Every structure is written in structure tokens, then in C-alpha cells.
Amino acid sequence: MSAPIEALNRRYADLLGICDQLEAVADSLPNNVSTSQCGRLAIEIVDLLALTHREEETTLLPLLAASPRPELRQLARRLREEHDYDDDAVIEVRETLLALAAYHPLQSADATGYLLRSFFESLRRHVRADKDLLAIISNLTP
Numbered sequence: 001m002s003a004p005i006e007a008l009n010r011r012y013a014d015l016l017g018i019c020d021q022l023e024a025v026a027d028s029l030p031n032n033v034s035t036s037q038c039g040r041l042a043i044e045i046v047d048l049l050a051l052t053h054r055e056e057e058t059t060l061l062p063l064l065a066a067s068p069r070p071e072l073r074q075l076a077r078r079l080r081e082e083h084d085y086d087d088d089a090v091i092e093v094r095e096t097l098l099a100l101a102a103y104h105p106l107q108s109a110d111a112t113g114y115l116l117r118s119f120f121e122s123l124r125r126h127v128r129a130d131k132d133l134l135a136i137i138s139n140l141t142p
Helices: 003-028 035-058 060-065 070-101 109-140
Strands: none
Touching: 003 035, 003 070, 003 109, 035 060, 035 070, 060 070, 060 109, 070 109
């Protein structure tokens, strides 16, 4: 496995770890929230997602875009668009976590839990799909 793909897989492992931590926050609502964890996660998730997107755009997406298979080239375009969605969603998650860290939730515990769960479940699906794509691509290249 190439170094860029190994680095991307490490980012994916880090993202899945953050998803686990976001799930712990959602599970702790409304009364057992760790404000320090929320503050740390608010920073880490934005930085890690940006780093992962950059690595995907320099490693995974060019491999898909260079494929002779049109469906893989189309997939590269779709994944690039999904990065925009993720970038918007992570800002809302960050604001929610920062509000929890400051003891001023922006919404009800149920709404906050729903927001966090929908974000980390989407992120988990994204990671699983991208890891599957890396496996497919590595089987296509000699």
C-alpha cells in the first residue's frame, strides 16, 4: 500500500474515533455532558475533517478521476460535492459543541442528539464507502 493511501486510512481511523466520541456526547445528553470534551471535539472535528478532505482530494479523487470507467469518474465528482455538504454540516456541529461547552445549548437535548447522530452516522458511512473505493481501486491497478 502506498504512503498516501496509508495516511488516508489513518485519517479515516481518526475520524471514526471522533465519531465514537460524538456518539458518547450524544449518549450523555442532557445531564452528563463533558464540557471539556465538547470544546476539544469542536476544534478537532473541523481540523480533522478538513485534513481528511485534502488528503482525499490529493489521493482518492485523482485515482477515481483518472479511471477509464465513467462511473468512477462520476463518483469523483459526487464525492467532491459531498465534501461541501460535510463542510457545512461540521460548522453546525462545531457551533453546537461550543455552545454545550459554554453551558448554553442552542437547542433541546433531543435536537442536539439528533444533529450529532445524523452527522456522525453520515461520516461513518462516508468513511466506509471511501475505504471500499480504495479497495476497489487497488484491485484495478496493476
